[in-house]
Amino acid sequence: MTEVNHEILKDLISCQDSPCVSIYMSTKPVRKGEFKKLEIEFKNLLQETEKKLKDIWDYKQRDVDKFLNEAATLAADINFWQEQKEGLAVFISENQFDFFKLPIDLYNSTHVSQCFNLKQLISGLWYDKKYYILALSPNLNQLYRADRNTLAEIELKELPTNIKEFLNIDDEGAQGYQSMARAGSASVFHGEGAADDDQEDLLHYLKEIDRVVFKKLKSKDDYLLIVADDKLFSLYKDEINSYSNLLDENLSGNVKDMNRKELKEKSWEIVEPHIHDYLKSVKDQFAELKGSEKISKELEDIIEAAYFSRVDSLLINKKADKEGVFSPEEKEIKDVNDRENYDLYNYAAVQTILNGGKVYPLSEDKMPDNADIAAIYRY
Missing domain, CATH: 3.30.1330.30 (Ribosomal protein L30/S12)
Structure with missing residues (x-):
């Protein structure tokens, strides 16, 4: 099972081995112990498919058994039915067998044709929309990829870990930049001297973060949510950011103060209203x-x-x-x-x-x- 994306769609579209079987089934979460209902429902859809293969494509029983063998094995897999999302899509041809657990409800249907029927699968591109999270602070930076159910760190070797390492300074100096960041753009210092240099250093640090993140995301159209102190976010958004799909609202705070579950849930609360813009x-x-x-x-x-x-x-x-x-x-x-x-x-x-x-x-x-x-x- 893989994630639905344009490459997967194009691979399914390119199938030349007719007949192509497409099966869609609603697998909305059932109460514990009721997964047997899903197994029975799927077997009914396989029987529907079997009839179409025989009536329209002149398949004999032995041909049907061979063609639907992997699907029949899946139907009998108890563990498989215990781990479902909202919908299931299955695609079968002479040399191909793919299935996708989707976070959207589907309506039950079977199609046997010259090509796969992808109408319902395409919905997965939009309803399983991904987004990015950038945890931003002088003491820790991290990029994540997330959706309503998952959260994963993205390793960016060029991304500055923190301002201490980026500027090669001691703990006391790093603490000073933390205070500056909280002051945000309001800390455009007056006069000359070290304060001006510190402000330039902070901006240089943020610009390097933006460069690395933009390099990673420039070909994407997913939303980017910043987790940061409000004033640091304002500074980054107004004076630094290059990514066009940055959200105007941030998740206020420091990612070090959140566990992964909190980060996923709180970030989704902010992103969800924008997913279907x-x-x-x-x-x-x-x-x-x-x-x-x-x-x-x-x-x-x-x-x-x-x-x-x-x-x-x-x-x-x-x-x-x-x-x-x-x-x-x-x-x-x-x-x-x-x-x-x-x-x-x-x-x-x-x-x-x-x-x-x-x-x-x-x-x-x-x-x-x-x-x-x-x-x-x-x-």
Whole structure:
């Protein structure tokens, strides 16, 4: 089991070994001892899949048994069912078997097609959103990567451990910089002398921290939360920071005074309200473009635009389903047969991702204008 990311999606998209089986299942936490229900539910989904393999793909029983062998083994693994999140996604082909435990609830479904159905899995990119924490102080600096459930330290060899080592000074000198940091930007010293030099040293120290952190995060778009004294944070944010997704609010205090559980919980309280800011932005943009040719709610038009790299952002009702085949040459949707047809909403999502666009699978009530699909075009 690995974390869902764009590389994983592209690997699943590239599968050429049809049939491709996609199984989604809700695994919301059950009371202790009730995990047997999940095992039974998954076996029912495997039976559904078995029927489709036989009816549509002409599989014999021995072929089905071989094809679903790893999934059947998983179904019988008691330890596996005792350690679930909110949802489970399983993908099976002749030469591939992957599963993902997701922190989002899914609806039960099975798909057997020429390609994997990724609509629900894509949700994991957004709902399992990562963020970064920078513990910042003169006596300790540390970068972390976190989400709602996990917290892990990131080793940065270039990151100054503390100001004492960075400036090669004694404990007494380091204590002075700690006091300066608490004074923050208010300590722009007047007059000349050592105080001005000390202020420059502190800024130089913070700039080096910013350089190392920015080097690590510059290609990311995740939020960065600072854990620091309020005035030190203000100084860092207003005069030093280079990272565009730094949050305006800090977690006030010193990370040395928090255990890992407190750091994870307190940081999540601050970050959570911002995690879905992206969705408001996309919906606002869609509303602003109403009446223009830069948006569409028509499935066939959107599929053509996605195939030809015109879709910048795509919102889809993750329960919407329409079978067919898109012909790029004729630029139209056709109904061929059960084996060749595929979910056209999934196809639109896959083409958007392959061409660098962003896809947001949503519940029906979250879709703009009650549409099943909505796109913002690049041009």
